[in-house]
Amino acid sequence: MSSPSQQTTDESPPAIDATGLTKQFGSTTVVDGIDLSVEPGTVYGFLGPNGAGKTTTMRMLTTLTKPTDGEAAIMGAPVSDRDGVRNHLGYLPEEPPVFDELTGREQLQYVARLRDVPPAEADDRITEWLERFDLAADADRRIDDYSKGMRQKIGLIAALLHEPSVVFLDEPTSGLDPRAARTVLDVIASLSDAGQTVFLSTHILSVVEELADTVGVLYDGTLVAEGPPAELSAQVDGDADGDGQSTLEDVFLAVTTDSPAAQAAPESTNGAGARQPAADDSAGR
Numbered sequence: 001m002s003s004p005s006q007q008t009t010d011e012s013p014p015a016i017d018a019t020g021l022t023k024q025f026g027s028t029t030v031v032d033g034i035d036l037s038v039e040p041g042t043v044y045g046f047l048g049p050n051g052a053g054k055t056t057t058m059r060m061l062t063t064l065t066k067p068t069d070g071e072a073a074i075m076g077a078p079v080s081d082r083d084g085v086r087n088h089l090g091y092l093p094e095e096p097p098v099f100d101e102l103t104g105r106e107q108l109q110y111v112a113r114l115r116d117v118p119p120a121e122a123d124d125r126i127t128e129w130l131e132r133f134d135l136a137a138d139a140d141r142r143i144d145d146y147s148k149g150m151r152q153k154i155g156l157i158a159a160l161l162h163e164p165s166v167v168f169l170d171e172p173t174s175g176l177d178p179r180a181a182r183t184v185l186d187v188i189a190s191l192s193d194a195g196q197t198v199f200l201s202t203h204i205l206s207v208v209e210e211l212a213d214t215v216g217v218l219y220d221g222t223l224v225a226e227g228p229p230a231e232l233s234a235q236v237d238g239d240a241d242g243d244g245q246s247t248l249e250d251v252f253l254a255v256t257t258d259s260p261a262a263q264a265a266p267e268s269t270n271g272a273g274a275r276q277p278a279a280d281d282s283a284g285r
């Protein structure tokens, strides 16, 4: 997690800055005017039920999908300027894009070239990352023969290889064994310690509780709660999962339902405003 010295100063723009970010597919609005401001060097945990719009939001922030409305910038560079923003960001999507016919090492060398990492430097970094993720012995096998977890590791290394300022990770521990998952969590913590910003979407609340400086909960395309995890948990009025204490799970359950339990939603602690979902929010979805 971040130290106070890594917080944004007047001179530096937020690592991620979005205003009114909106995406419609046809007549359906799947991301509905969200505002985000993520400080450099912090970890932002992005939560929400299946279909809430998390991936769509990340695709807009990583230039892969054009917003229907609103604006976003990464390290001050607008996402509409794809070339300007490209080297600032790394993205691990849910399904890492890899070429089955390449070896793991070739795939990473290819990504390094695309990202303008000098070849000698790239080789050193690739060797280091492969060792860190216990992939060195398999580096020269074709990805075709890799397990899901091995592909995931390659995707993660590919997102980090050019040392981007802002990294977007969609379910980074998906398919990983506990040791590899622990390595990923340690890597995320060390990225943040080094001043890189991590935007982390996951359904694993313990990961967010451990790593996130700020949590945002998306529900039906709207940011319904935002703040430091401990503060959100402390504010939730209830124990929705019945375990005797308020946790991030209680927050999640309270703010991602149209039921009266949503009345227990916490106040946002940094300005997004906790929202009570309206009964017709899911209309047309």
Ligand SMILES: Nc1ncnc2c1ncn2[C@@H]1O[C@H](COP(=O)(O)OP(=O)(O)OP(=O)(O)O)[C@@H](O)[C@H]1O
Pocket (backbone or CB within 6 Å): 025, 030, 048, 049, 050, 051, 052, 053, 054, 055, 056, 057, 285
């Ligand atoms: N290209 C598309 N065309 C039409 N609808 C889409 C498209 N991409 C996503 N959607 C819809 O947008 C909504 C949000 O999808 P999204 O993948 O962003 O959700 P998510 O929060 O990432 O979900 P999950 O947790 O299941 O990964 C869903 O209803 C989905 O069906």
